[in-house]
Amino acid sequence: MTTRRKVLVAAGDGIGTEVTAAAVEVLRAVSQRFGLGLELEPALVGGASIAAHGTALTDAVLDRARAADAILFGAVGDPRYDGPDAPDRPERAILALRKQLGLFANLRPVRVDEASAGRSPLRESIVAGTDLLVVRELTGGIYFGQPRGREGERAFDTMVYTAPEIERIAHVAFGLAMRRRKRLTSVDKANVLDTSRLWREVVTRVAANYPEVELEHLLVDACAMDMLRRPTRFDVLVTGNMFGDILTDEASMLPGSMGLMPSASLAPPRPDGTHPGLYEPIHGSAPDIAGQGIANPVATIASAAMLLRSSLGQPEAAAAVEAAIAATLAEGVATVDILGPSQGVSTQTVTEAIVARINP
Amino acid sequence: MTTRRKVLVAAGDGIGTEVTAAAVEVLRAVSQRFGLGLELEPALVGGASIAAHGTALTDAVLDRARAADAILFGAVGDPRYDGPDAPDRPERAILALRKQLGLFANLRPVRVDEASAGRSPLRESIVAGTDLLVVRELTGGIYFGQPRGREGERAFDTMVYTAPEIERIAHVAFGLAMRRRKRLTSVDKANVLDTSRLWREVVTRVAANYPEVELEHLLVDACAMDMLRRPTRFDVLVTGNMFGDILTDEASMLPGSMGLMPSASLAPPRPDGTHPGLYEPIHGSAPDIAGQGIANPVATIASAAMLLRSSLGQPEAAAAVEAAIAATLAEGVATVDILGPSQGVSTQTVTEAIVARINP
Ligand SMILES: CC(C)[C@H](C(=O)O)[C@@H](O)C(=O)O
Numbered sequence: 138m139t140t141r142r143k144v145l146v147a148a149g150d151g152i153g154t155e156v157t158a159a160a161v162e163v164l165r166a167v168s169q170r171f172g173l174g175l176e177l178e179p180a181l182v183g184g185a186s187i188a189a190h191g192t193a194l195t196d197a198v199l200d201r202a203r204a205a206d207a208i209l210f211g212a213v214g215d216p217r218y219d220g221p222d223a224p225d226r227p228e229r230a231i232l233a234l235r236k237q238l239g240l241f242a243n244l245r246p247v248r249v250d251e252a253s254a255g256r257s258p259l260r261e262s263i264v265a266g267t268d269l270l271v272v273r274e275l276t277g278g279i280y281f282g283q284p285r286g287r288e289g290e291r292a293f294d295t296m297v298y299t300a301p302e303i304e305r306i307a308h309v310a311f312g313l314a315m316r317r318r319k320r321l322t323s324v325d326k327a328n329v330l331d332t333s334r335l336w337r338e339v340v341t342r343v344a345a346n347y348p349e350v351e352l353e354h355l356l357v358d359a360c361a362m363d364m365l366r367r368p369t370r371f372d373v374l375v376t377g378n379m380f381g382d383i384l385t386d387e388a389s390m391l392p393g394s395m396g397l398m399p400s401a402s403l404a405p406p407r408p409d410g411t412h413p414g415l416y417e418p419i420h421g422s423a424p425d426i427a428g429q430g431i432a433n434p435v436a437t438i439a440s441a442a443m444l445l446r447s448s449l450g451q452p453e454a455a456a457a458v459e460a461a462i463a464a465t466l467a468e469g470v471a472t473v474d475i476l477g478p479s480q481g482v483s484t485q486t487v488t489e490a491i492v493a494r495i496n497p
Numbered sequence: 498m499t500t501r502r503k504v505l506v507a508a509g510d511g512i513g514t515e516v517t518a519a520a521v522e523v524l525r526a527v528s529q530r531f532g533l534g535l536e537l538e539p540a541l542v543g544g545a546s547i548a549a550h551g552t553a554l555t556d557a558v559l560d561r562a563r564a565a566d567a568i569l570f571g572a573v574g575d576p577r578y579d580g581p582d583a584p585d586r587p588e589r590a591i592l593a594l595r596k597q598l599g600l601f602a603n604l605r606p607v608r609v610d611e612a613s614a615g616r617s618p619l620r621e622s623i624v625a626g627t628d629l630l631v632v633r634e635l636t637g638g639i640y641f642g643q644p645r646g647r648e649g650e651r652a653f654d655t656m657v658y659t660a661p662e663i664e665r666i667a668h669v670a671f672g673l674a675m676r677r678r679k680r681l682t683s684v685d686k687a688n689v690l691d692t693s694r695l696w697r698e699v700v701t702r703v704a705a706n707y708p709e710v711e712l713e714h715l716l717v718d719a720c721a722m723d724m725l726r727r728p729t730r731f732d733v734l735v736t737g738n739m740f741g742d743i744l745t746d747e748a749s750m751l752p753g754s755m756g757l758m759p760s761a762s763l764a765p766p767r768p769d770g771t772h773p774g775l776y777e778p779i780h781g782s783a784p785d786i787a788g789q790g791i792a793n794p795v796a797t798i799a800s801a802a803m804l805l806r807s808s809l810g811q812p813e814a815a816a817a818v819e820a821a822i823a824a825t826l827a828e829g830v831a832t833v834d835i836l837g838p839s840q841g842v843s844t845q846t847v848t849e850a851i852v853a854r855i856n857p
């Protein structure tokens with residue numbers, strides 16, 4: 138296998154800088170312990186890039202992202218660039234990276250163990266044991282469909298899916314289901330949308346290749362309900378870009394804090410089995426708590442673990458990071474979003490506890 | 498005020514027939530007690546209409562719906578007509594009624610009192626005291642935008658909003674907020690969609706007419722999260738058709754069973770202040786439990802109360818129905834979705850308990 142070790146670190150805005158700094162410390166520690174020789178290169182994106190260059194993503198950074206083996210991404214979003222007169226929108230950076238790098242498969246795992254069940258807004262009896270994985274299509278649908286725009290007092294967006302786009306994301310989802318509990322829930326709105334009817338048809342067609350996987354189709358509104366009523370019933374879910382955005386944010390609350398939820402956005406696999414990929418926490422830039430040193434770094438560190446496994450081909454290093462996170466949380470070392478203001482510790486303290494378990 | 502009393506009863510499919518039969522008993526009782534002279538006329542819609550006439554909504558029923566003062570709607574959806582070869586889709590009935598009758602404002606209230614907080618999948622400490630109202634735009638957006646369809650292996654739908662469409666739903670929402678706690682949350686996806694950017698601009702413009710209402714803008718993904726994290730923070734929410742569909746189903750779980758959630762879909766007001774309207778429970782046709790006599794009739798009976806108030810101009814009769822529902826639930830008389838299989842009673846028993854309190 139080719140040695141893969143170039144990681145572009147795109148911290149972005151708000152707490153993005155704090156949580157990626159934490160993940161970088163962890164990646165350095167794991168690189169040292171396993172002799173990975175990781176090269177971590179910082180890059181400006183989002184509001185930070187608008188401030189410096191007037192654009193959320195420069196061509197230079199896009200080129201470096203293409204050349205890297207993986208991207209660790211923080212968060213973008215800055216109230217200064219929210220208005221209609223802003224030179225660019227910070228969010229364009231992440232949308233352009235996803236699209237330009239062909240990162241079509243967004244994996245968002247949600248696990249609720251005993252400890253986090255106690256912190257969930259849902260009752261423990263309902264949420265404990267949840268172990269689901271949302272596979273969100275990330276480069277199609279209404280996020281990128283043409284035409285879109287505004288004509289006078291009328292605005293429009295287009296939701297589009299083609300059969301090949303649906304096929305490839307379905308294959309990813311079925312493949313992951315085969316390695317898990319072999320249940321797949323495909324989520325759409327086939328009673329209203331033409332794109333959803335095609336979605337349902339193609340997913341059903343792909344299912345023929347995976348006779349061991351039990352497939353069900355669920356409407357997005359019913360899914361938003363079942364996520365609360367019986368979250369343990371789900372194994373793998375597959376859905377389009379917009380529905381995936383909403384459902385994963387809903388699901389991210391199940392473990393009690395979205396400061397825990399990692400994600401991977403993958404391109405098609407390379408010949409050596411690794412994927413180019415971008416890894417980011419599900420949470421945003423949280424301008425309200427930025428700069429205070431209290432952001433939860435776990436989601437980003439867990440994203441770095443996914444990066445090690447899927448883009449760098451380092452499963453052992455990934456497992457070491459995941460074990461260190463679990464042990465640290467189990468020890469009761471966590472930020473305020475988890476433990477509240479009296480018991481919560483700083484971003485730095487959590488990070489050091491994780492690093493100490495990787496490289497004692 | 499003109500006497501308004503013609504109600505078209507469109508039961509639809511599955512448990513739709515059972516729950517509307519229950520609501521009809523209640524309407525008869527309240528008509529007798531308050532001397533309303535209600536005329537309740539049944540009509541076939543959805544799968545039932547496909548079976549009889551090959552179409553989910555006949556022109557004759559549409560004409561009768563136009564002529565009625567209000568429509569009580571059950572639920573549509575039948576697995577027999579789910580496939581691509583079905584002569585028609587049951588859901589077309591409700592979509593056509595909404596569009597043809599101009600029922601642009603869908604009101605979905607969610608209240609969680611002490612009793613229901615104990616049954617919520619959310620912890621009581623988080624959910625108790627929730628009292629929110631979702632105002633969903635119902636005749637626009639991606640549900641009806643053109644063009645839509647399929648070309649070979651490519652399918653597409655169009656999300657469209659015009660400024661006047663957004664203005665009128667915003668006025669409804671601000672108006673309702675004025676009569677409540679004067680907070681309005683407008684939900685969109687302005688960091689991605691052009692329609693959402695227009696939405697945000699127009700809602701902000703309309704806000705100038707309601708200086709007492711505190712307006713916030715929230716992204717749909719963040720809203721799906723906050724609905725679980727801090728549902729009590731919401732007063733009135735206003736959003737587009739698709740986001741409203743997903744968020745109201747999520748919100749419908751807060752009181753523990755979606756068998757409790759009514760809804761009203763209103764056209765612009767008439768000169769006498771009443772609105773033509775369609776009233777329906779939020780739940781679907783639930784084919785899995787249809788015909789067993791165990792469906793929860795409360796959502797439909799509560800919808801009938803909204804019908805009395807908003808379309809027939811009978812606030813006292815509406816309040817009597819609502820009081821009877823509350824008393825019945827408080828007494829511990831409820832269906833299995835609320836009380837479980839050992840304590841839950843039948844649709845009929847719940848209905849009789851409610852009727853007995855209206856017309857003792
Ligand atoms: C920042 C935003 C454009 C993005 C999205 O909508 O995809 C975010 O919400 C996410 O889920 O990664």
Ligand SMILES: CC(C)[C@H](C(=O)O)[C@@H](O)C(=O)O
Pocket residue numbers: 328329358573588591592742
């Ligand atoms: C039946 C369906 C078309 C409908 C919708 O999506 O609007 C339903 O889910 C609802 O929310 O009333």
